[in-house]
Amino acid sequence: MREKVSVFVCVCVLMFGSMCWGTFLVEKNNLKVTSPESVKGVYECAIGNFGVPQYGGTMVGSIFYPKSNQKGCKPFKDSDVSWKNKPGGIPVFLLADRGECYFTLKAWNAQNAGVAAILVADDRVEPLITMDTPEDGDTQPDYLQNISIPSALISKGLGDRIKEVLSKGELVSINLDWREALPHPDERVEYEFWTNSNDECGPKCESQLNFLINFKGAAQILERKGYTEFTPHYITWYCPEAFIMSQQCKSQCINYGRYCAPDPEQDFSRGYDGKDVVVQNLRQACFFKVAKESGKPWQWWDYVTDFSIRCPMKDKKYNKECADRVIKSLGYDVRKIDQCIGNVEADADNPVLKAEQEAQIGKGPRGDVTILPTLVINNRQYRGKLDKAAILKAICSGFEETTEPAICLSRDMETNECLHNNGGCWQDDSANITACRDTFRGRVCHCPVVQGVKFVGDGYTHCEASGPLRCGISNGGCWKEKRHGRTYTACTDDNISGCSCPQGFRGDGVRDCEDVDECKEELACQCPNCKCKNTWGSYECSCKNHLLYIHEHDTCISKEGGVSEVSWGIMWVVILGLCLAGVVAYALYKYRLRGYMDSEIRAIMAQYMPLDNQGEVPNHLPQGTV
Known part of the structure; x- marks a missing residue:
């Protein structure tokens, strides 16, 4: 009996230590009651960690509180759903009471009844809490991943006031607003995915694997084009010092109890151990580190999806040898990954995992990460199901409005x-x-x-x-x-x-x-003997007395080559002017050329013989010269 108790204590510390001592923040959105006046106002509600919250958007509807099955734990009968949404009608939000069954079952029954959203009224006066899915140890219902309506928990006080108004036959109109649920400060979104390489945890692990495969393409497009900055993270726990040497801690931890993960089968005897999960988490974190240093951080998605497909636990391939083959197939050096992993048996801190544990602690508006898997978008934790369309909607809401990339405006959205x-x-x-x-x-x-x-x-x-x-x-x-x-x-x-x-x-x-009628407005054909005819968008000119119209000069000339009487005077003036200008130019040319030639000849002759106006130069010869 003592052994069973110690095992329970160890598992509890390993799995829930950070939950017990950390700070868990409830993610909220706004609920605005628009009518009637007695309830009108803006209230906070807690976003459920399932279904599809409409991040970045709003949803308008009217509240309905059923007369029976008020906790929503049983399927609603056709006779109970006269309030079901109809084409063109106002969407209906179901108000259900807390208690008796899982929140997810209430949402599933409400969705099947045709409502657009479910609001759960708390049954006690307390701060708002996050409605979550059943624990892994419980039987995971098949419908979890099929819940597609948004859900929210409201306070007991607000729930009581809404019920009172509804009992009087008044219509309660509500606007659910998720526009400020996630920050959207600029043109780039920073997001983290807190995950685990364990693939033997039932429906939750299957859901995570499906998400990785389906979301990979969108994630890589966003990352390669610089729209997002993505970082994967891995949750690990530490083993209390008093239990470091126990078999349970040895099988679930590396580096002397510093970094631990629960046993996949939780039996501590068969199959893979928790330490195998921790080592593979570390390998995936190191792959991301090396890929980011090479300028291709988006290849992390290729590695984790390829590893989950090629090296599953059920096929006994969840080991280093299979992981190395995947790493090599992506063109990376296994030695760099091994160097990053280091010695997992050493009694010393591992730099990568130590940083991961420090990152788990909430800072600023983000609380501790205690739920697996979890997305953190612009430093706020995402709430809702792990689904491609839902996650993409949330990431897109993190962009400043009008800066969203094309993928956010695709038909899927x-x-x-x-x-x-x-x-x-x-x-x-x-x-x-x-x-x-x-x-x-x-x-x-x-x-x-x-x-x-x-x-x-x-x-x-x-x-x-x-x-x-x-x-x-x-x-x-x-x-x-x-x-x-x-x-x-x-x-x-x-x-x-x-x-x-x-x-x-x-x-x-x-x-x-x-x-425009150019003829009436005297804009065309202004020469004598010209006739003007207006046409659509233009005009036509012609001449009287069988003359020929010249458009460029706006004049009429004889078809035989002569010109009209009006034109003779102008032409004779032009001809005489040209002749006179030619004579003057020729005279100037001859005069200047003759003067220039004379001066050149005189200069040349002056070099060889005296001119008429120069005296005779005496000839003085030296003595003895003949």
Whole structure:
């Protein structure tokens, strides 16, 4: 009997030590009662650690409190669900009392009854607590991973007030708000995944493995493009000094009781031991460290998923040899991983695991990590089921609004609000373009980008194409018309925005461009003998007396080569002017050229013979010269 007690104490300390002495923070969201006036106000409620909380969004509904099965521990009969959600109706939130059965069973029965969310009223006056799933030791129901509605625990006082109002036949309208449940300060989300390499813990381990496999692609996209900074963590416990030499601690711990994990089968005799789990946790942590140093931290997802598939405990492959094969297949040096792991038998601290234990302790707004698995997003613990869509929704809510990456705006995250009246946003039916966009936060009215063309405006009443390619989409929102084989448009690629009627038209350029009559407004064909005819968008000029019209000069000439009488005077003036200018230019040229030539000749001759105006130079010869 004493041995059984000591074993229990050891297991309890190993598994729940940090729970007993740490600080567990309850994650909350807001509940706003909008009517009636007697209950109107904003209240806190605790987010349940199951189902799908609508992180980043809101949910509006009305409360229903059943007359029977008020604790929700039994399936609701058809006769009890007259309040079931109907298409186009206001969503219904079920109010259930705490007690008698698991919180998860209440949520499952409520979901099957067709409600949009469940609120559980506490049955005692106390601070709010986190509604969690059944412990691993209990029988894990199959429905846990199928709960998809959000859940919240409200205080006894609020629950009593809501019940009182409902008993009077009044409608209680509520807005559940998760927009501030997680911080969203900037364009990058930092998140941690607290996990364990043990794969023999039943449905919870299977759920974790499925999540790793399903979420890997999204996680790697976010990490490789720099949208997120991800860090995996591993929970370990220490063995109390009084039990270090016990068989239980030796089989569950490394480094003399400093780092421990529960035995996978909790029998301390067969299969793998807790120390095997700790070593594999350490190996995964070291792989992440080496991968991050090589600039590829996202390959941690490849390692943990490949290891779980290739090296499961049930196949007796949960060992170093199998792990090394996985490491090598990913192109990493096993020796670097081994160097990081170090000596697990040494009576000394392991730097990696010591840092992990220190990270478990809550700092600031984040409490101690005591639940496995747990996600911490922007230093707040996530609450809800481990599901790809739910986790992605939570991570996306951590981005500053309008900075979310495309994966957050994918169809998997749509709220389908744009299907009804286009969400109240702007749309262009002719080009099938809309400013309504479904997001995980709900619909937003934001002018779109279509085929590289950006639309600008308020998104509600107006969006206008902008940029050099805008005329290719719905003609840039400008006027365009075709008549008699000619097409005119008020959109030009030279202008990146706005509409301007083309030459020959006037108007706003958006709704209409009106033809200008150049003939009536004396804008064309002003020469004598000219005749003007207005056309759509232009005009035509012709000449009287069978003359030929020259458009460039706005004049008429004879078809035989002559010109009209009016033109003769102008032409003779031009010809005489040209002749006179030629004569003057020639005279100047001859005069200047003759003067220049004379001066050059005189200079040359002066070098060889005296000129007329120079005296004779005497010839003085030296003596003895003949």
